[in-house]
Amino acid sequence: MRHPPRSGLLLVGAAVALVGTAIAPTVTASGATPACTVEYSVTNQWDAGFQGAVKITNNMASVSSWSLTFDFAQGQKVTQGWNAKWSQSGTSVTAANENWNGSLASGASVSAGFLASWSGSNTAPTGFKLNGTACNVDGEPTPTDPPPTDPPPTGEAPKLHVSGNKLVDAGGATRRMLGVNRSGGEFMCVQGYGIFDGPVDDAAVKAIADWKANTVRIPLNEECWLGLSNIKPEYGGANYIAAVKDLVAKVEAHGMTPLVELHWSYGQYTGNSAGCSDVHATCQKPMPDAQYTPSFWSSVAGTFKDDPAVAFDLFNEPYPDRATSTTTQAWTCWRDGGTCPGISYEVAGMQDLVDAVRGTGAKNLILAGGLAYSNDLSQWLTYKPSDPTGNLVAAYHVYNFNTCASESCWNSTLAPVAAQVPLVAGEIGENTCSHGFVDTVMKWFDDRNLSYLGWTWNTWDCSSGPSLISDYDGTPTSYGIGLRDHLRALNG
Structure with missing residues (x-):
């Protein structure tokens, strides 16, 4: 988004x-x-x-x-x-x-x-x-109430992997990723405000679990994770990594799958549909950059490779198709990276990022979104990256204002993909402050036993965000009511 x-x-x-x-x-x-x-x-x-x-x-x-x-x-x-x-x-x-x-x-x-x-x-x-x-002087701490203890874990996050075109857990049971996005980690740090937007303590994570979500997608920023010089030290590097690890642990403690995802990345792009002219990771770029993104994924994969419950989403919303002249150029850029027409920086392709993850020994589940801000999967199978573990999933995003936002498009472009590999709609949403469109999306995905995650668990304006909640205690917006009630009906 x-x-x-x-x-x-x-x-x-x-x-x-x-x-x-x-x-x-x-x-x-x-x-x-x-x-x-x-x-x-x-x-x-x-x-x-x-x-x-x-x-x-x-x-x-x-x-x-x-x-x-x-x-x-x-x-x-x-x-x-x-x-x-x-x-x-x-x-x-x-x-x-x-x-x-x-x-x-x-x-x-x-x-x-x-x-x-x-x-x-x-x-x-x-x-x-x-x-x-x-403060800043000697003295015995003033007695107050004893610190509360964290509640015991309410479940164990499943260790998901690919079996044919399904996601299954360690016991072989079919699973779906159904939940929300928790935005903030991609922009707060690079803008100098903090690490997350709003609370991420146990109570805040429990509120997500109370919607009967089983997955939380966590957008990240590569400059913040790597602690580059333009990031305030208190929000970047080791401090950022520790905060992400802590949130991942809390998500798992409530039995939910943490899906860590690269949202904003380095590289100057001023061409068609540019989100910003800044070389730094302050907006969505058309493709990951070869300079930092492989290092980011090597570090992330190295951090979580011993925890198979964590899943990886390689890059939020690729759009090399807005920069290149032909669809073939766009899909080739998407898979292979390198010097891509219309993009001034050296690109890391999806194959580069799969290789970066697997090079650490990590076997975690990997998601890869297609072209047109992950709304186009028409040639995803043709250009599918090679994964030696066979643990690769197709990621898709859909909003009411996207090009592929109808059942006829889903039938023609998504169904063939879903027949061969697991398909996860990493973001679904609408900017109407209602839920008629996502209701249609969820029904289509439910009928095919597929996965989806609502954008977003943040207290923004539901027409511009769009946002699922008006309060971090889980109070839904008129848009969020649709997802909440549906998840509770499915998993209650």
Whole structure:
């Protein structure tokens, strides 16, 4: 899905100077652990304003809500912020948790940022307090309720593999992938806001399971996973990988299949249907890039190769057909990569990515979407990549506004594919804030015992997202009701 980008809070003009000032937390010489630590930094500063950030680490017992207070001594005024509810009275500033990031376990951290005005000098504040307890100083943690224990796992995620044109589990039982997409990991980090959009704690994952979903597709960003220099360190590399692994573990703990997927990638493309002109991974590109994508998949596969419950989706929505002159050129580019007509960067084809995954020894299930934003599978079988494990699945995306969005097209182009290999509709959706179209999609796929995942488990506008929920507790939108009720009827 070419979802709307998250609105930018950090547009402060071309005159911004990156200053990168960081103030580390202070710990006294005795070596005792402070009850909490706060790292304050100024990341951008210009003539009359600046961008600041705080990273709060709770060393006390777990809390279900938090409030950070500090004083600006030189007239600085907070004008807006994110990842917290910011307010200021005189010199006193308060950052209180949002409804989705209030839980802060012992040893856990949370980051928030803000924009503010200044004049004269911009000395960093001191005297940080978390829920009234002084931070960055020695002291015994303030007693609070004991940290809650995570609920026991409610199931075991199946270890799926291909058998003919079916997905089966380790016991040979036929399975379908039925669930949702959990967007956020593809864009939050590259835009500098965080790692995921909204909560991904156990309660948030349980809410998905309560819809009777059995699969969660997790879109990723290759620059964030690889920790490239344009990504904030707190959101990239090891921190990003750890967050993804944690979400994967939570999904599995609720008996659901985690489907990790490369959504946004490197490579400059300004041709037909370009999503952006940026060389960085800030939008959907027509094909994966040879410079970073094979490395991304080698790393991802190496991370999860010992967990056969994790499935891989190679690339969100290829569209080399918008760049090339002929369909043959497009499908050849899709499979073989290299120098593709109309695409300025060196392309990694689907065969390159299958090879990257299998080169690690990983035998996990692999999905590969076709042309036209994964809406065209007409020659998928002809150009099917070679997989030595025989564990390759055709991926398909369909929305009400796509070209192949009718039963006649599905009968002519999808049915022949589904007769030979498993077929998963990795994204289904509509921009009507209703569910009439996805109801039709689900019936066609149900009749053939095929798989589908709704876009998307995020609280956006259902007409522009489109979004399944209005709250991360699982409250459905009028569009999401269709998928929720259908999954519950199938798996309840």
